[in-house]
Amino acid sequence: MTRMWHDENNCLQYHPLMEEVVSEEELEKKQEELQIAIPFHLKLFVTVLTNGRQPWSNTVVHVSNLLGPVESWFLDTHNGLDTQNGYAILGVDTQLSNILTLSRDGRIRVNGDTVDFFEFVTMVNRPFNPEFYNFEKFKERVYFPFSMTKEYYSTLPDKYKFVDKLTMHAIELDPKCYAYVPDYIKMMRHIAKKVFIRNPSLGTLIPKELLEDTDFVMDVYKSSQSILFYASPIGKWWSDRVFMIEALKSDVCLIRNCSEEIRTDREIIDMIIDIDAASSFQYIGKFKEDEDIVKKALFKSNFTILHYINSDFLLNNRELVLTILKSNGKYINEMPEAIQKDRECFFLAARTPYFTSKVQSLYKIIESDREDFKSILQFNPDLLEKTIFKDDRELLKEALSHCGFCLRFASEEFKADKELVLTAVTKNGSALMYASPKLKDCEEIVLAAVTNDGKAIRFASKRFSNQKTLNCNIY
Secondary structure (H helix, E strand, C coil), X not given: CHHHHHHXXXXXXXXXXXXXXXXXXXXXXXXXXXXCCCCHHHHHHHHHHCECCXXXXXXXXXXXXXXXXXXXXXXXXXXXXXXXXXXXXXXXXXXXXXXXXXXXXXXXXXCCEECCHHHHHXXXXXXXXXXXXCHHHHCCCCCCCCECCHHHHHCCCHHHHCCHHHHHHHXXXXXXXXXXXXXXXXXXXXXXXXXHHHCHHHHHHCCHHHHXXXXXXXXXXXXCHHHHHCCCCCCHXXXXXXXXXXXXXXXXXXXXXXXXXXXXXXXXXXXXXXHHHHHHHXXXXXXXHCHHHHHHHHHHCXXXXXXXXXXXHHHCCHHHHHHHHHHCHHHHHHCCHHHHCCHHHHHHHHCXXXXXXXXXXXXXXXXXXXXXXXXXXXXXXXXXXXXHHHHCHHHHHHHHHHXXXXXXXXXXXXXXXXXXXXXXXXXXXXXXXXXXXXXXCCXXXXXXXXXHXXXXXXXXXXXXXXXXXXXXXXX
């Protein structure tokens, strides 16, 4: 504390504490007078460093204007601070707006708030206020214990930003201060490296000269691979095969910035497709026409890259198309229109879960064969709604056996058909909401519905709400 206090005190602009220290005997006498034990660190301060001084300011809250001389300390039991035990008043400012006190439990407070005396004396973790200091003396200080944020640093007078140690301290506490540091500090390699490693998003602030420097980029890369997102596109590393192979293992999308030689290296393309085909495929250039690469990428990406595939490639690889559609029919929407209208392809896709077609006219394909259409209802019963078969009782029953909610698009006649409604509510109890009023009042129908889903009772007619027999069956 001694060294830090001297460092702080010597560069104060106003009234630094330079009073002669008091003797231990004088301090013991004051302690007896106050009947309060004086903490060790306060004793050390006034017997080794300096005695306090008379108040000189009501705007600066600092030990140099709040700590009064030892002889001025007194016990106050009348100002509401502690009417029972009393406080020792250690000092006040000129207008009594700030007050430094010592309680009987040994706590030092400023305006009632407990403070760490070490921090109060040395300004540890407190905002840096340039108005306190003589700048010429401040440039020579050694310790920078202040708190600092980007917002605060940005408001400092420029001359303080050129105090290297203060700026280094600010960057250490908040790397975002780097946005406001002088240019010559931004060019310091170790500073730029430290800032980037702690906050890679600040890469846009690193000078262009550093981002073009091979030694700097490759040095930072060892700690943070994100540097390549900001590195110059003309850097030598983009053509360094060994280096880029390792980099691509961490981020395949870097291939887009690599040299032509790297981007046309089949071995490297194979590698990134193996690692992440979905992310890398759009950047592989001429290899999008390579049948082996494309097939490999399709399977590695679980077919999510279909929208990048050339239409001619799909039209010329029917077996591949059928394999894709067999795995998930939804991919038919990513394929050329000729494939979408192909009867075999369409039915194969429709027999898989999650199939949907964005083109209404294509449903004419499945309307062309009733038996084939019936075979896909177990996978996609909702398809019935968009076809001419929705009024076909047999097909509707088949659809309802797989999804009771298909009752919603049935005709009023079918909604009043007991057999169809029973099929629907047996599969999905809440399908009762679509039944005719008469069947909502049918005990057999309601019982089947609530057996499947107890909450379906809310769709039954009112007369069932208080029936104990039905309720017993529900629960």
